Amino acid sequence: MNAQVRTETDQEQDMGVRKGPWTIEEDSLLDHYISIHGEGHWNTAARCAGLKRTGKSCRLRWLNYLRPNVRRGNITxxxxxxxxxxxxxxxxxxxxxxxxxxxxxxxxxxxxxxxxxxxxxxxxxxxxxxxxxxxxxxxxxxxxxxxxxxxxxxxxxxxxxxxxxxxxxxxxxxxxxxxxxxxxxxxxxxxxxxxxxxxxxxxxxxxxxxxxxxxxxxxxxxxxxxxxxxxxxxxxxxxxxxxxxxxxxxxxxxxxxxxxxxxxxxxxxxxxxxxxxxxxxxxx
DNA sequence: AATCTAGGCAACCGCGCACGA
DNA sequence: TTCGTGCGCGGTTGCCTAGAT
Known part of the structure; x- marks a missing residue:
């Protein structure tokens, strides 16, 4: 890889970005932030909510899990x-x-x-x-x-x-x-x-x-x-x-x-x- | 009881698009 | 017009668990 071309992943590693399963605390932080500020601006949300997650990760977690009315399991x-x-x-x-x-x-x-x-x-x-x-x-x-x-x-x-x-x-x-x-x-x-x-x-x-x-x-x-x-x-x-x-x-x-x-x-x-x-x- | 295997699912990755500076 | 940033999407990966051996 070109040393001058730093990937998003490289930058995330430098910033100590968390990956993997979300904890209850992280869910709570994100949920609380969105309940106040609403959806969107995921990078800002990640930063301001005190989450060591990427905006992408926050968005995914919200849409797939935390969002109200998400139905889970049992595809009818x-x-x-x-x-x-x-x-x-x-x-x-x-x-x-x-x-x-x-x-x-x-x-x-x-x-x-x-x-x-x-x-x-x-x-x-x-x-x-x-x-x-x-x-x-x-x-x-x-x-x-x-x-x-x-x-x-x-x-x-x-x-x-x-x-x-x-x-x-x-x-x-x-x-x-x-x-x-x-x-x-x-x-x-x-x-x-x-x-x-x-x-x-x-x-x-x-x-x-x-x-x-x-x-x-x-x-x-x-x-x-x-x-x-x-x-x-x-x-x-x-x-x-x-x-x-x-x-x-x-x-x-x-x-x-x-x-x-x-x-x-x-x-x-x-x-x-x-x-x-x-x-x-x-x-x- | 221990190990193996396959299925299910959550999360990540990379690409492309939209938009504003 | 170009570049940077944010976002959304589809594909893929890897972990967890239940069932089989």
Whole structure:
């Protein structure tokens, strides 16, 4: 390293900047400072609050932990569903996705994705960006989640114990309250029979898990028609499922079988705006 | 009971953007 | 226009813990 180019890290070390887990005292100092001066100006906050932390570290601690109304743990089915859908639309735009999940942080959603979703991709022996994985998510997991949401709404006594009661108020009864069954959350025009598709994918979801695949076909088992393309689908503004607009067979099949018309991106329409808006309202 | 391993999560790092001087 | 600073974001790392052996 050029001796004259001092990095931020070098300077932090000189200043005795603390790293690692936050202590209760540090939390208290930061919380107290922000309660008086408000958010922002993180470097100033770190300095004036008497914290030997970087502004970045203070900001992160506040946003991910100290901030009021931060929800922790227990990603709900509805939230999982929304995450899957929004990720399909926006890709790894974690902060943008987090904005649609009140109380959730981008970090938490990112961790959820990496630990739960990517784990499933690993079990499938394929990449999260592969067509197989996307199809599995679309045709198996999302319908499965919707079914579970519907099942829970129909038998509220079976609902799991929730850590944040205010969130799980009666309004969580999504399908009933909005005259939409769980499956209605998915635009039927875009959902072929789940069984048929999942059979063709040779993928089965374990009944008791959210995103658990019980049979793991290597990607090579995937039918040629489903593997049309390179296997990598660069993300675009229309979502990480942008591959769908590239003349994939499934699009033609769906259009033929379900009468898709119009020039819209069929994955964009996997859920319509109303569905996404409605789910979002349930989470507010 | 001790050790190993994998999962989950908090925190850090580096990059890029916005903005003001 | 350039430079410095602050901030936000996505990617990565490393620690802690629970379960398996």
């Amino acid at each position: 089915l509805q939230e999982q569903l929304l995450i899957l859908q929004l990720h399909s639309r926006w890709g790894n735009r974690w902060s943008k996705i987090a904005q649609q999940l009140p109380g959730r942080t981008d970090n938490e959603i990112k961790n959820y994705w990496r630990t739960r979703v990517q784990k499933q991709a690993k079990q499938l022996k394929c990449d999260v960006n592969s067509k197989q994985f996307r199809d599995t998510m679309r045709y198996v997991w999302i319908p499965r989640l919707i079914e579970r949401i519907r099942a829970e709404s129909e038998s509220p006594m079976d609902q799991p114990i929730i850590s944040t009661p205010t969130y799980y108020s009666s309004q969580i009864d999504i399908p009933v309250a909005a005259s939409k069954s769980g499956s209605d959350l998915m635009d039927q025009n875009f959902m072929p029979e789940i069984s048929g598709i999942s059979d063709s994918l040779d993928v089965h979801v374990s009944p008791g898990s959210d995103l658990t695949v019980s049979q793991n076909p290597p990607c090579g088992h995937y039918s040629d028609s489903m593997q049309n393309g390179s296997g990598s689908y660069p993300e675009n503004d229309c979502g990480s499922w942008g591959w769908y607009r590239h003349g994939m067979d499934m699009q033609g099949v769906e259009q033929e079988r379900y009468g898709l018309v119009g020039g819209g991106d069929s994955l964009e329409n996997l859920w319509n705006e109303e569905d996404i808006w409605f789910l979002h309202q349930q989470l507010m």
